[in-house]
Amino acid sequence: MANFPGISGLFFDEDLLIRQGSKGVCGISIPDCGLKDSELEKTPEDYINKKFIRKKPPRLPEVSEPTAVRHFVRLSSWNMCVDSVFYPLGSCTMKYNPKINELIASFDNIKSLHPLTPAHLVQPVLKIIHDFNLILCELTGLDEFSFSPQAGAAGEFTGLKIIKRYYDLKGEKRDIILIPDSAHGTNPASSALAGFTPVEIKTGVNGHIEAKDVEGYLSKNVAAIMITNPNTLGIFEKDIKKISEIMHKNGSLVYMDGANFNAFIGNVKVSDMGIDIIQLNLHKTFSTPHGGGGPGSGAVGVAGFLKDYLPAPYVSFNNGNYNLSEDKKQTIGRIAPFLCNFGVLLKAYAYILSLGNGNISAVSEIAVLNANYIKKRLGKILNGADPFKDRLCMHECVFTDKAIEENGISTLELAKLLIDYGFHPPTVYFPKNIHGAIMIEPTETESIKTMDKFLKAIEKIGFKTKKSAALKSPRRTKVKRVNEALANKHPIFKY
Amino acid sequence: MANFPGISGLFFDEDLLIRQGSKGVCGISIPDCGLKDSELEKTPEDYINKKFIRKKPPRLPEVSEPTAVRHFVRLSSWNMCVDSVFYPLGSCTMKYNPKINELIASFDNIKSLHPLTPAHLVQPVLKIIHDFNLILCELTGLDEFSFSPQAGAAGEFTGLKIIKRYYDLKGEKRDIILIPDSAHGTNPASSALAGFTPVEIKTGVNGHIEAKDVEGYLSKNVAAIMITNPNTLGIFEKDIKKISEIMHKNGSLVYMDGANFNAFIGNVKVSDMGIDIIQLNLHKTFSTPHGGGGPGSGAVGVAGFLKDYLPAPYVSFNNGNYNLSEDKKQTIGRIAPFLCNFGVLLKAYAYILSLGNGNISAVSEIAVLNANYIKKRLGKILNGADPFKDRLCMHECVFTDKAIEENGISTLELAKLLIDYGFHPPTVYFPKNIHGAIMIEPTETESIKTMDKFLKAIEKIGFKTKKSAALKSPRRTKVKRVNEALANKHPIFKY
């Protein structure tokens, strides 16, 4: 085969489905549900007031099932995905999504369960949620998890709401959340949404927040620090214990963004770092597929003194029965319309059962090894581009654009060129405090062989690619460089 | 979008899996099935004689589940398929394969049914087979079907075995089967396999066998005529009734290759043509997917006087019970190890229930209309290439290479060029009696819009393509023109 996976091949273009229709055609047949002819003939007017009745039906496509299927099959082929390429998107933990978990979540009796089915009929489902909570508690050292949050950002919001309510009830007016500059955008956004004022703190030269720097930001207005650990540079927050102490001494809380939990799952407990609240992105560390944007699940865990603040409802266990309860005294209320994104949670649960205590620590071990393998080897290739050269990283590593820029290639171009080599680009230009950041997270489900090819591609791109070629990249893809400026100048958001 | 579906895009190359392994890696975990440790530790020597025990385990890949999944996902993307392109392969009836039928055939209780489960536990399954027989009988006018044959060729073999046995028991020695020159290769091969001598008869100028020509081949040695109707030229065998009469008068039988049943299903019964035996390819007319080569199901139906010759076992119905019976007196015996390719048959059955008597005749109506649409329009484009210009065809139409050859393009090149335009080529160089044959079967599940693009592509290929480009076609595909000669000169059939 070719030296790199990226080659050119035959694609099939596809028009919008709305342009492929033919009048009256439709891709389903309507059941009669046993209705009598007389009922089948009736019109809306026979049931409801005329004024409510829609006259102009929505303009949907008019296509048969074969036409629709071919359309979406073709569309799908224009996507890169974890199952087709190495997808080292930093801070996204694009690990393999086990097929058995998809199968389990699609069991008829599970996927078709109505959320308001009486509790006595859904005991096994409630037990899963209950047991998963215990597992996450043991893995983190925290005391209770809520599965209400629908994704990481919702988890942050939930955690921040808890903080808010905690101080409200204490009668303290604290409205500042300290957030490192390398934090994910959701951190400040969630803080704002929860009614806080986010205040940015600078990362130290070693790639982590220095405890001594934190002191400078402290005041009685500081509600909490919201710290991602390991942070989005892939660096472990070495001062975390000290920072927690400082915060607690200030009467403030410590929130950890646990999106990067894959870095130490099964080897370290966050309770040993002094963390009060965490959200875990089950769609990252726990292998549930990202679905081209979602859905996710952002379980939130808290230390014991905050248990009563968790959202309603939760699964309680009394006298051998599982129940949905809403009796937490200080609860921040409801975050989601029903109990949780059970369809996602279930896959995460199946994942953790598969690994068991026998394999779980290898997840983070190999994830960290793979990232350090890339860090070490790429550090040599991109001389001078590793801002934390002498440190071990955790699950991901980050580089500046220094080395490639000297050769006239920008980070964006590197990303687009990598596509032609058959790799999904790393996360780029994030975090902001790294110049032209290139952030690489291989995960534990990739092999040395794959990483070696990826490294070779970067080497070729960085040092053997002409600017003219870089400007034209990607060239193998169905569409070439997408004009984002145009897209924003004249927004066309529907056909 | 582009004028034609075929465009270039990004593919991912992939090495043989055996080259991607790493020692000891494996994509499954072994269950312990509740075995005690002492049992888990045992070795084969503890159970069986040492001399039987394999010392060198088979050299299989050593890969994880993610590696295997990515491998096959990439491989799949190198295939054209009905769900991605117009696939007008003549005589193959590449119609849409409904997804609901796949779902039904994958129901746990169905796909995991052991063939030797006692009959009283599988009554609903036996009933399906029983009822499907009645449906096929009514659709064809014949009297009983056997589902033993695993595909079309096996159906032919079964039918020919019946003929063989019929004459054996009658004490007549007839060993010739008359087969039109346009017949599929399986027809003579099956005849030979069944111990007959196939004798070829020539197609008349009008594209069908002339009754008067048949007379010339007759003798007391002729066991049967094996006639495909409509034939592989897409032409209805107009003389079929007369031919049947002649054959019957000669004491011979009439076998119809029903692979092209899609041409008149629901509009004509083969019993009205004097047919004694037929095989139906359920993987064509009845929409079951072809699977990149199979599996199929080649149900064989016979007129009443041959019912007792059908293979064993069959589904009988007595006193309200369905049973597997083997009591047919003249049975040719067993053709398959178990009852039938139930997994295929079930999809075909679901298909026919979906259509029902309300829609079934539209299948062949539209299939014939679509083929004639192509015949008419392409006949104009490829002037002089339609050998049966003034006739309506049935489900498919055939052209010679005359028009394109005048422009220096061969049929093979047309086929390869069509690929670049995003269409699967028609069947080519078959049937043999048409010069450089191009045989097109659109089926009823394609739209005018799709056919129009296809026609436009042929027009461009036939009249606006340089020979040099044709020689290099296909150029968008992952591999370019495949060297078949080399493949046969030094056969490499495994890694």
Next chain:
Amino acid sequence: MPNFRYFPNSETDVKRIYSILNVEGKKELFEKIIGDIPLIDANNLKTLSRGMDELSLYRYFEDIALKLPDKNRFSIFAGGGVYNHFVPAAIDNLISRSEFYTPYTPYQPEVSQGTLLALFEFQSMAAEILGMDVVNASMYDGAESLAEAILMSLRLYLNANPNQSLQNRQPQNNYSKNEINPHSDHLILISEGINPNYFSVIKSFIGDIKAKIETVKLDRKTGQTDLSDLKLKLKNNVSTVVIQQPNYYGIIEDLGELEPLVHSFSPKPFFVVSSTEPFSFGVINPPGFYNADIFAGEGNSFGNYMNFGGPLLGLFGAKKDYIRQMPGRIVGKTKDAKNKDAYTFILATREQHIRRGAATSNICTNNSLNAVRAAIYLSLCSKRGFKELSLLNLKLAHILYEKLLKTGFFEPWFSGDFFNEFTLSIKNEKITALRFIEKMADKGILAGIQVAESGILVSATENNDMDDIEKYAESAKDIIKTAA
């Protein structure tokens, strides 16, 4: 290092990396990184077993599934925000394609055109159904969507009425001014017809800002939002009026009467319409028809399973002018370097990954895959099928309604028109709604949702055929008659 089916590196590979890193083993690796935080030995984790092979895992969950109500023998008449619609097989087949379910968010548009185009089609079809100008690429669910819609209306209201904005809205730090969550003390009027769970979520979202919520009563007879109560409560500082269509009790709201009232008030409040069952808009006029400013609701009925309540599909639409205040991702059409059509996210400066603390929402991961399911579903339904299915839902619910009233054991709560859901009270005081639901469940019927001591909310979809409906009526009769 254990070998496991999801790890492609062999033991030797792992050793090689250790030696390249000059690290001896796991202990040293982690200690070097994390310093003095204690390492745990995962082998001692008590909540986990050793691990499971796939067959054991399958059997484990199969066992669980067998203990749940058997989908194939259990008729579901519960709605209340999630409806039991049929999902055609083509959807699962297409969505199970790795290319749809295993990519990340399409940050690199050149290699994500499939998802982007599918979402663009989703936006277009949803906009058509809702009659709104613009619909985004999904929110989590109807409740979160609605809560964000209310926040958006507050921002819009402040922009429209700058003099009404509160004190100091200056940034106190290096983030630009806080736009997600305006510190306003305006009044949000919410109809009592809103789904109570949605109401709870809204309260959680609004709880920590200065805005206040007031509810608008329902007309006791019709079950529609009470016009006079609304009139009464429309005050100077009302930024937002929220109505659910059809409302929680299934009643079709007279938006044609409500909207002029809201929009003619000055300063003009924003008219936010929600819905948990947009299938209704195949039969009844959509929010856009009534000049809704924002639509925020649930789209799970379109090709998605109920999943015990999640993931669902948050729908969010608005008038074109308000697009820059919308939360969530929006796919737009543009050109590529060769001037061919291409799709990409637009107006990303609204979003957290660009605007951080000043974004219009904190949402990042959304429910894209559910939106793609909806796109496939609506394509399959097509224009005709969508309308006919919607009508079928209307009919089935009305037939069930009539049958239940005919038993003599039920009384309608309200007289208003309804789509595929309605509220009844049980006429025998000896049996509560809760008990009734339990008894019905024993007979294989999820009869609805308790909405009061004796009140029950019942819905019907195409998944309930006449046999199911007859069985409901018969069983209900038996149960209520014999209740004592």
Next chain:
Amino acid sequence: MPNFRYFPNSETDVKRIYSILNVEGKKELFEKIIGDIPLIDANNLKTLSRGMDELSLYRYFEDIALKLPDKNRFSIFAGGGVYNHFVPAAIDNLISRSEFYTPYTPYQPEVSQGTLLALFEFQSMAAEILGMDVVNASMYDGAESLAEAILMSLRLYLNANPNQSLQNRQPQNNYSKNEINPHSDHLILISEGINPNYFSVIKSFIGDIKAKIETVKLDRKTGQTDLSDLKLKLKNNVSTVVIQQPNYYGIIEDLGELEPLVHSFSPKPFFVVSSTEPFSFGVINPPGFYNADIFAGEGNSFGNYMNFGGPLLGLFGAKKDYIRQMPGRIVGKTKDAKNKDAYTFILATREQHIRRGAATSNICTNNSLNAVRAAIYLSLCSKRGFKELSLLNLKLAHILYEKLLKTGFFEPWFSGDFFNEFTLSIKNEKITALRFIEKMADKGILAGIQVAESGILVSATENNDMDDIEKYAESAKDIIKTAA
């Protein structure tokens, strides 16, 4: 023309075609084509209803499925040619990709490299497992494969011993000489250890040619093919000796003893080995190890479901020298125009679409998709997993065997070693094997296959865990003890 969900043409489109063709309607269309053969009105077909929407169809088959033994509560210990192995979820996910299941046979290699490479890998892995030089891209099933193997051996034998060929083998027509089905009167020796259904199929295939079949007895004690009987029957005109490994009764044949006997005879007969459970070759020596000339058997155990007996997966392997006499498709590796690796069918001149009446077989559509399933399965198993799973099967069967003997109600038929299947007789004359199987089925256990009045063939796979095995033993005890 009715609109139907699988037809993309609208009524207007259809009318347009009619007008282009200058034909008025369906009646005229068909009459013009078929002349005086009567047209039927499909609406009157009595065996069909009007048609079914997808939901109704789903419910219809769901109902049927519910009436079948519940896969999740039914333990299967029946083998006899089809074994109940576990199928990892990745296989169904991958095979449900349209690109695998909806193309035709790869006649255009440039657009079929996926299927071709997968089949090449299948051939390679199967060849490794069987120890054969070359394996083709699949046959229908073990029985058909074996019948074709015997025909092939006859052709090979004739080629090797031309003087032994019968009278006139000249072509009587324009087809070249008939090679599929040699008109020879040789003798085929088949061990009684062959699966009886396979034997029936062979008889159907061989029935009309001159060759004769004779069976070779099994040793009453060991259950292995009787060496002395074989010796006795090895005569001058024996073209073929057929042995199944493990044999129908589960017994491991001593191929090491049988093969030298066969191959040292002159003129040399062909040694054909079959198997219905090639999983055994993870533990025991494969046919190739014993110098088998042809292998023909069943590969369904590799990643395929039982499907009530079909489709299955015919395996066919041979020595390299015999490749040109093999039936079926073979994928080969070659180069493309740019000298890159490419795959395509090879030696197609053996096949019916080229050689027609003189092909080596009539097979066309084969069971490719099942072969691709096997390729995925074996890749997932990998070297280590295949061996370990095989060993697990061996153990489970032996544990069950011991447990059953320990009940005191069973007696082994044979003393020979076995892999995952064995034969017992029931020691209570009051209960037949058939009755026993029925009674066991009532308890949710498919106990095996009746092989005689009181003889039962039992197999165990990784799908049967110790609980299932205990339950089998307990239930059997109860049933036999109380039989009267």
